[in-house]
Amino acid sequence: MNRKQMLAVLLAVCLCTFVGYNAGRTTAERKAAEARETLQQLNRDSIAGMSAEGTIYVIGHRSPDSDTVCSAMAWARLLSMLGYEAEAAITMPVNNETKYILEQAGAETPEELIDAAGLSIFLVDHSEYAQAAEGMAEAHIVGILDHHGVGSVSTGHQIVYDARPIGSTATIIWLDYLNYGLDIDRQTAYLLLGAVLSDTNNLTGTTTTEADRRAVPALAELAGVEDPDALYAVLHAEALSYDGTEDTEILFSDYKEYEAHGIKFGIGLVNALDEEIAADLAERMKTALAESFDTRNVDLMYASVGIRENGEKIDYIVPANAYSEQILKDAFPDYDEYNGTAYIFRTGLGRKTKFVPGLTDYLGTYPHD
Ligand SMILES: [Mn+2]
Known part of the structure; x- marks a missing residue:
């Protein structure tokens, strides 16, 4: 073998190793992606047994805070993406902080639900009749998404029930968008970000977890918010502005x-x-x-x-x-x-x-x- 031939063989060996390595990696990656997609599909399918009739109203607690309002909106959007007829609702007018988040997100304030009796309801951020909209005891509860203790709301049929000991309901919803393999649009990201910052007091609250800490930068990027701390400072000031309030x-x-x-x-x-x-x-x-x-x-x-x-x-x-x-x-x-x-x-x-x-x-x- 002359020098030229030796170089050619060496090059061929290198090339084969490189191609082989990459083919192997691609297969492993493809398998991982397939497994992930299967899991996401299974997660989406796992709530398909919801016994909803007509529109599902997604609603939080009375004296609504930002987590309750924004979580209802983000969850209604997720259900819509999965093909359900879902609408966010509120029990009472929103506070100054929530008003600011909705304005900045460019979102309409959800309609007030006067009477829940007879309607299909998905509860977020509470599971207590005393905190719920009027008529909730006569409503058809199809699901509960929460981060509090178990309240008085009860039903005999199968429901989606997901409560986790973490900082905000919005964080659970962020995790579910990931678990279900769904994209979060800019507006929804902004709503969820505002809710997590508000409910965890900018990640300083005692119920804050790693999931909440990971949610903030991820949502901030999707929402186009460069400085979540600065956003929290504004939200905090809005929350404290009791001027002109009885x-x-x-x-x-x-x-x-x-x-x-x-x-x-x-x-x-x-x-x-x-x-x-x-x-x-x-x-x-x-x-x-x-x-x-x-x-x-x-x-x-x-x-x-x-x-x-x-x-x-x-x-x-x-x-x-x-x-x-x-x-x-x-x-x-x-x-x-x-x-x-x-x-x-x-x-x-x-x-x-x-x-x-x-x-x-x-x-x-x-x-x-
Ligand atoms: Mn909450």
């Missing part, structure tokens, strides 16, 4: 009712920028609670005014009356301070993580008829 409107802007061991209680969340504003808002909530208590069918009522600073959370809890106050003190004797209006918890008393579970536990041991 005290009772503030109390009910993020208000939820619960029932435990036969006792009904309601908790309204209010956000404040600093402690001075929190103390002022607590005073205003004391009046609003006194005015509103008799209008709601509850045994206990509270306002929780929260301040969030550098990942730290301080909550000012304002009871509506003497009975609510007594139960609060008994259930949470470790409060840090009482300022004459509010019981102050300097390490936070999160509604979902501590307040509701703590009250529920206490009411279970509390002697009552």
Whole structure:
């Protein structure tokens, strides 16, 4: 063999190795893609047994927040992509923060659903009749997508029921778009991003998980949002803008009712920028609670005014009356301070993580008829 021939053989060997290697890689890749597509198809098929009749109304809780509204919209869109007739709805007008997200996303505000009775309903972000639209007990529930505890909504037939211990319902929906192999359009990405940022307090909330942390940059890219932190700052300012809002409107802007061991209680969340504003808002909530208590069918009522600073959370809890106050003190004797209006918890008393579970536990041991 001369030099030229040797070089040719060497080149041929190299070429064969390269081609062979790539053919192998392509086969492996093709197999992986096929397996992924099969899995996505199976995931899509897994909800096909939904017993929906007519339009499926996708709806979140009363006193709608951004997660509830945007999740309803993104899930209705996903169901539509799968061929269902689905429409997002709301229980009450949206708050300032949600209004901003909808405007920026270029999305129409969903219609208000006055009465759910007799309709096919897919619940998002709650599973509690006390938090649901009117007539929900007579509705045909086809599914629940949530990140809270199991509520009172119940049904005998098969439903889609997916609840996960993560930061927002919007994150579950982002995961489902991936699991189902569906593209997320810019508008839906913006809605989901706003919802995740809002519900996790920009990924600082105690219920935040790795899934939420991964959702934010992925959705931001799809939504064309360069700086999610800056977007959150705007959302936070919108959420705190109570200017021109009546005290009772503030109390009910993020208000939820619960029932435990036969006792009904309601908790309204209010956000404040600093402690001075929190103390002022607590005073205003004391009046609003006194005015509103008799209008709601509850045994206990509270306002929780929260301040969030550098990942730290301080909550000012304002009871509506003497009975609510007594139960609060008994259930949470470790409060840090009482300022004459509010019981102050300097390490936070999160509604979902501590307040509701703590009250529920206490009411279970509390002697009552
Ligand atoms: Mn939520």
